[in-house]
Amino acid sequence: MNKDRPIFIKRIVSGKKAHHGGAWKLAYADFMTAMMAFFLLMWLLSAVTPVQRRGIAEYFNTPLKNAIMGGQGSGMDSSIITGGGSDLSNPDPGTTRMSEGTQRKVGLDEQTLKDAKVELERRDQVRLHDLQVKLKAAIEANPVLRQFKQQIRIDSTQQGLRIEIVDTQKRPMFALASNAVQPYMHDILQEIGKSLNDVPNRIVVQGHTDATQYAGGEKGYSNWELSADRANASRRELISGGMDEAKVLRVIGLASTQNLNKQDAFDPENRRISVLVLNHKSEEAMMRDDPSQATTFSNSTGGTNSANPSLAAVVPGPPLKQAAP
Numbered sequence: 001m002n003k004d005r006p007i008f009i010k011r012i013v014s015g016k017k018a019h020h021g022g023a024w025k026l027a028y029a030d031f032m033t034a035m036m037a038f039f040l041l042m043w044l045l046s047a048v049t050p051v052q053r054r055g056i057a058e059y060f061n062t063p064l065k066n067a068i069m070g071g072q073g074s075g076m077d078s079s080i081i082t083g084g085g086s087d088l089s090n091p092d093p094g095t096t097r098m099s100e101g102t103q104r105k106v107g108l109d110e111q112t113l114k115d116a117k118v119e120l121e122r123r124d125q126v127r128l129h130d131l132q133v134k135l136k137a138a139i140e141a142n143p144v145l146r147q148f149k150q151q152i153r154i155d156s157t158q159q160g161l162r163i164e165i166v167d168t169q170k171r172p173m174f175a176l177a178s179n180a181v182q183p184y185m186h187d188i189l190q191e192i193g194k195s196l197n198d199v200p201n202r203i204v205v206q207g208h209t210d211a212t213q214y215a216g217g218e219k220g221y222s223n224w225e226l227s228a229d230r231a232n233a234s235r236r237e238l239i240s241g242g243m244d245e246a247k248v249l250r251v252i253g254l255a256s257t258q259n260l261n262k263q264d265a266f267d268p269e270n271r272r273i274s275v276l277v278l279n280h281k282s283e284e285a286m287m288r289d290d291p292s293q294a295t296t297f298s299n300s301t302g303g304t305n306s307a308n309p310s311l312a313a314v315v316p317g318p319p320l321k322q323a324a325p
Contacts, residue, residue, distance in 0.1 A: 050115040124279045127199045128161040131277065135163065135195055144187050152188065159282040160201065163192060166260065167271035177214075179229035181237055189234055192275065193241025202249040202283050205238070206274040207231030211256040211265035228253025234273045249278065249286060 045053070132154050139145045139152060151171065153164045165188055167173055173185040181189070196203065207227035214222055231251050239245045261267035278286065 049119050051112060051119070054112065054115075120280060124201070124281075127201070128156065128277060128279065131195060131199050132156070132161055134198065135192065138191055138195060142187075142191060144184070145191060148184055148188060157276070159276060160279040161277040163275040163277070165189075165273045167268045169268050172268070172271070173273065174230055174233075177226065179226070179233040181233055186237055189237035189273075190241035193238035193243035196238065196243045196247060196275075196277065199277065201277050201279065202247050204250045204252065204276045204278060204286075205231045205235050205248065206252045206254055206276065207234070208254050208258060208270060208272045208274065209256050210259070210267065210270040223255040224253055226253070227255050230273065234275070238275070249283065 048056070135154055139149050145152070148171070151166050151168060151173075153162075153166065155162055165173060165185065171182075171184070173182055174180060175182065207230040209223040209227045209230075212223075214220065216222075218224075228251070231253055235248055235251050238248075256265060256270060259265055259267070259270040260272065261270055264270075
């Protein structure tokens with residue numbers, strides 16, 4: 001009833017939870033940084049060659065005194081950071097930088113040369129395997145080529161990657177007794193020509209026929225000339241499809257000396273075009289014209305005869321009336 005009496009209002013405010021801080025965020029950030037550095041290190045180690053890894057190891061084995069004050073092993077390098085060892089900026093094994101910035105070749109031990117050779121062969125195999133996968137994918141993706149995939153055979157040999165386009169009774173690749181390319185054969189070779197530029201390897205184009213002889217036998221225009229003409233026609237189609245013309249190392253006509261079907265020399269599948277993408281070892285052997293390597297190359301392509309594959313007879317002349325397909 002007394003209006004002057006003070007009125008007290010009590011308000012209860014709920015208490016807030018204490019802040020726990022952001023220490024866990026710092027720990028998590030440190031962890032992620034360490035993981036990123038680890039995977040980056042793994043990636044760098046997988047990208048360098050054994051020769052480069054050996055050079056890195058030699059650098060870190062350089063004594064600290066020599067690295068800071070100079071000494072044996074430090075005067076061979078033109079880098080800002082003193083120290084000796086192989087030149088990691090040059091992919092050629094055995095290259096060492098001099099103090100004036102020039103380069104020189106030094107002798108490598110046998111193990112280093114062996115490691116470099118193994119690494120070169122491994123890279124070569126990876127490139128050819130990737131090409132094989134790409135060609136098969138291109139055939140599956142192209143509706144025109146997909147219907148002819150049974151006639152396209154891609155496999156690996158000791159000499160490299162072999163791509164073969166074989167005949168069937170209903171689908172010959174060329175006109176009868178001629179090097180005139182059929183339209184679907186044109187599409188196949190055009191697609192292959194585009195893909196061959198993805199690798200630096202050089203190629204050999206081989207032409208094969210069955211055993212059906214011309215009326216004049218071997219004296220006139222024969223299966224030797226026909227197989228060589230068809231191989232050369234295939235070379236032109238590959239180049240028109242976009243392949244670099246410098247990639248062709250040899251164009252060979254083998255007639256019926258290397259049949260796929262050894263039991264039936266007249267089988268249509270013996271008529272085929274082979275495109276061999278050479279690996280580094282086979283290319284070097286052919287450039288040296290090594291007879292032993294040439295013999296091995298002949299045996300690996302499925303033939304039974306011992307004809308020299310490096311001899312491709314290209315003798316112009318009109319075919320006789322009765323001609324082999």
